[in-house]
Amino acid sequence: MKTPDLLELAARNLRESILRNSLTTLGIGVGVASLVAMLSLGIGLQQLATRRLERTGLFDTVIVSRRDFGGFGGRARGAAASDNNRVLDEDARREIATLPGVLEAVPDLRMMTQLRLDDKSHRAMVAALPLSARDREAFENIQGSFFSSGNAAEVIVQKHFAEELLGLATSTDETSNSSGPSPALQPLLGKELVMSYAARVAAAGSASKAETAAQTKTQATANSPTPNPDAMLSAFSVVPQIKTLRIVGIISDDPDTLRGMGRARAFIPLDFAQGLQIMLASDLRDGSGLGDRAYTQLSVRVRNSRDIPGVEDAVHKMGFGAFSVIDASRNLQRFFAVLDLFLGIFGSLALAVASLGIINTLVMAILERRREIGILKALGASDSDVKKLFFAEAGAMGIVGGVVGVSLGWMIGKIINAGTNIYMHRQNMPSETFWSVPWWLVLGALGFSLVVSLISGLYPAARAAKLDPVKALRYE
Amino acid sequence: MTESSPTESGAIRTVDACRHHTMGTSLIRAVDGISFSAQGGEFIALLGSSGSGKSSLLNLIAGLDRPTSGTVRVDGRNLAELSSEELARYRRNSVGIVFQAFNLVPGMTVAENVELPLRLAETERSERAGRVREALDRVGLSQRLTHRPGELSGGEQQRVALARALVNSPRILLADEPTGNLDSHTGLEIMERIRDCNQRLGMTVLLVTHERALAERYAQRLLFLADGKLVTDQPNPPRVENREGK
Numbered sequence: 259m260k261t262p263d264l265l266e267l268a269a270r271n272l273r274e275s276i277l278r279n280s281l282t283t284l285g286i287g288v289g290v291a292s293l294v295a296m297l298s299l300g301i302g303l304q305q306l307a308t309r310r311l312e313r314t315g316l317f318d319t320v321i322v323s324r325r326d327f328g329g330f331g332g333r334a335r336g337a338a339a340s341d342n343n344r345v346l347d348e349d350a351r352r353e354i355a356t357l358p359g360v361l362e363a364v365p366d367l368r369m370m371t372q373l374r375l376d377d378k379s380h381r382a383m384v385a386a387l388p389l390s391a392r393d394r395e396a397f398e399n400i401q402g403s404f405f406s407s408g409n410a411a412e413v414i415v416q417k418h419f420a421e422e423l424l425g426l427a428t429s430t431d432e433t434s435n436s437s438g439p440s441p442a443l444q445p446l447l448g449k450e451l452v453m454s455y456a457a458r459v460a461a462a463g464s465a466s467k468a469e470t471a472a473q474t475k476t477q478a479t480a481n482s483p484t485p486n487p488d489a490m491l492s493a494f495s496v497v498p499q500i501k502t503l504r505i506v507g508i509i510s511d512d513p514d515t516l517r518g519m520g521r522a523r524a525f526i527p528l529d530f531a532q533g534l535q536i537m538l539a540s541d542l543r544d545g546s547g548l549g550d551r552a553y554t555q556l557s558v559r560v561r562n563s564r565d566i567p568g569v570e571d572a573v574h575k576m577g578f579g580a581f582s583v584i585d586a587s588r589n590l591q592r593f594f595a596v597l598d599l600f601l602g603i604f605g606s607l608a609l610a611v612a613s614l615g616i617i618n619t620l621v622m623a624i625l626e627r628r629r630e631i632g633i634l635k636a637l638g639a640s641d642s643d644v645k646k647l648f649f650a651e652a653g654a655m656g657i658v659g660g661v662v663g664v665s666l667g668w669m670i671g672k673i674i675n676a677g678t679n680i681y682m683h684r685q686n687m688p689s690e691t692f693w694s695v696p697w698w699l700v701l702g703a704l705g706f707s708l709v710v711s712l713i714s715g716l717y718p719a720a721r722a723a724k725l726d727p728v729k730a731l732r733y734e
Numbered sequence: 735m736t737e738s739s740p741t742e743s744g745a746i747r748t749v750d751a752c753r754h755h756t757m758g759t760s761l762i763r764a765v766d767g768i769s770f771s772a773q774g775g776e777f778i779a780l781l782g783s784s785g786s787g788k789s790s791l792l793n794l795i796a797g798l799d800r801p802t803s804g805t806v807r808v809d810g811r812n813l814a815e816l817s818s819e820e821l822a823r824y825r826r827n828s829v830g831i832v833f834q835a836f837n838l839v840p841g842m843t844v845a846e847n848v849e850l851p852l853r854l855a856e857t858e859r860s861e862r863a864g865r866v867r868e869a870l871d872r873v874g875l876s877q878r879l880t881h882r883p884g885e886l887s888g889g890e891q892q893r894v895a896l897a898r899a900l901v902n903s904p905r906i907l908l909a910d911e912p913t914g915n916l917d918s919h920t921g922l923e924i925m926e927r928i929r930d931c932n933q934r935l936g937m938t939v940l941l942v943t944h945e946r947a948l949a950e951r952y953a954q955r956l957l958f959l960a961d962g963k964l965v966t967d968q969p970n971p972p973r974v975e976n977r978e979g980k
Contacts, residue, residue, distance in 0.1 A: 629837070635822070638827070643822070
């Protein structure tokens with residue numbers, strides 16, 4: 259029998275006992291809905307966690323440093339060969355930036371400065387940020403705005419520092435630190451902050467008094483235990499500089515969560531910072547000239563956390579130390595895989611019960627339609643025709659049940675998500691998406707529903723096909 | 735595939751055909767060594783009391799059942815050797831069956847019932863409507879296409895069943911007590927249609943009946959069965975009709 263005829267007959271048979279078949283189909287629908295609901299919760303939670311973690315910059319960043327710089331395990335991972343102490347200069351940065359999977363490699367520029375608002379002076383660590391940092395979690399609830407351009411003389415300040423600038427009582431309790439904007443800090447936006455910092459300029463004769471003073475300051479920034487006497491002899495001078503910055507934004511978190519030490523309290527655009535010729539710790543150690551600046555560290559952002567191991571290897575081969583928290587990310591993925599598996603198993607239970615419903619319905623249909631099967635066979639239907647007919651009926655119930663189930667599961671997800679967000683709003687927390695129904699889950703659920711239905715149809719179909727037409731026609 | 739092949743003439747030949755089955759501990763010999771042959775285009779009546787094995791023999795020839803021993807050959811093919819798929823194809827294309835209980839599918843209309851063998855034979859859709867109408871025309875029911883079997887009289891239902899048996903143009907028509915559920919007048923009407931198939935279409939007709947008068951009136955040969963065995967095989971010249979006609 260041709261497929262269209264088969265489907266037509268199957269549809270006709272399903273319509274014959276519409277109530278029973280609808281109930282069976284609804285059963286499958288509920289089963290699929292429970293599966294979809296469970297899995298979409300798992301997937302949604304995983305996506306939520308991954309999204310939040312990715313926005314911390316933890317899982318897509320490799321910190322590159324010189325091997326002999328003991329900052330982040332560079333020495334532990336690096337080879338013992340000390341002759342391979344390559345300088346982390348602009349050439350190296352460009353080379354790293356072109357590695358496969360690398361989005362950008364930005365130098366880590368930070369310095370200790372004096373920041374003056376009106377007449378009061380404050381000491382603060384200032385860090386440079388690339389424009390791509392805009393997407394990080396820390397800037398999600400920024401009060402004010404992000405930098406207008408990479409070269410803007412603008413500054414974003416950390417909330418506690420903002421409070422200090424305004425002379426407000428600092429909220430010491432970190433956990434009560436809500437991310438919402440604070441009206442008390444609003445007047446700060448648009449004000450000008452005068453930054454004094456140490457800049458390196460081309461050497462001009464012997465060190466002056468001012469330079470010595472700046473040198474001392476730089477040592478503090480570098481946190482090096484002993485001043486390097488060679489620095490005095492190198493081909494540049496360190497001079498104090500002053501820049502006026504406009505405060506454009508206030509944030510509550512440090513966007514650079516990888517660096518606990520020396521947390522920055524104010525942030526300036528990276529391009530702007532590079533134009534400042536900031537005196538860096540590495541300048542002192544390497545004694546390099548002005549032409550080839552060396553960086554202490556690079557933050558390398560990769561496209562996907564999967565790219566991290568490859569980038570790390572490549573960086574090691576280049577002779578630098580690399581550090582990432584990829585292992586933590588792997589554990590997270592493993593956890594969610596297990597969670598999804600369990601949710602899937604629980605979700606499937608309802609579908610298993612529904613598949614019993616299909617078997618029951620079809621076995622009942624065989625009893626009811628015994629005579630009809632006999633007629634079909636007498637008219638020349640083969641065993642496989644009869645089998646296919648029952649399969650088609652089981653499959654149709656599976657597909658319709660799958661569609662009903664996916665829609666139902668999707669609605670359940672929407673409702674629970676909305677309900678949870680109402681609760682979150684009451685708790686003064688921002689809304690989140692816990693629920694995700696990706697297209698592959700929709701297709702997978704439909705396919706699974708069809709497969710389960712066909713498997714359920716196996717026994718009834720085989721039984722119907724084996725029916726002896728002589729006996730079936732004698733049956734009253 | 736939908737037409738019977740030109741080599742088919744509807745010749746039937748059974749040699750020592752047996753159909754035994756066990757019921758509990760006892761062996762039932764429904765068909766017990768029957769040998770007979772029918773030429774293509776013959777009209778043969780199988781007569782006998784109930785339980786004599788005439789329906790069982792018909793089922794063997796219909797390909798609904800297989801002999802436990804012996805052979806059943808139709809147009810030279812041994813049905814016992816066919817696979818179940820081939821046997822289904824044989825039922826589809828080579829034989830048409832009419833039952834005492836009509837055996838129409840109650841949920842289908844008249845046209846759908848008649849179309850069913852065409853669906854099974856994978857006849858092109860465009861061709862089907864014409865074939866259905868043609869078959870129903872032959873039994874005089876082309877006005878009742880959209881009726882359900884339940885809306886028809888017994889005689890009409892049997893005519894639909896006859897149209898269904900004819901729609902694939904088989905060479906053999908097997909009728910198992912076709913008038914058993916009908917009053918004598920409608921019974922005769924059905925028998926006329928069956929004879930029409932025999933005479934105009936040249937179909938081999940095997941009629942199972944326990945009404946000797948009916949058999950004598952229409953059949954060319956009478957086979958008497960008892961206890962699964964062939965008792966008498968006698969020719970029945972057409973003079974019968976002249977004597978009993980109106």
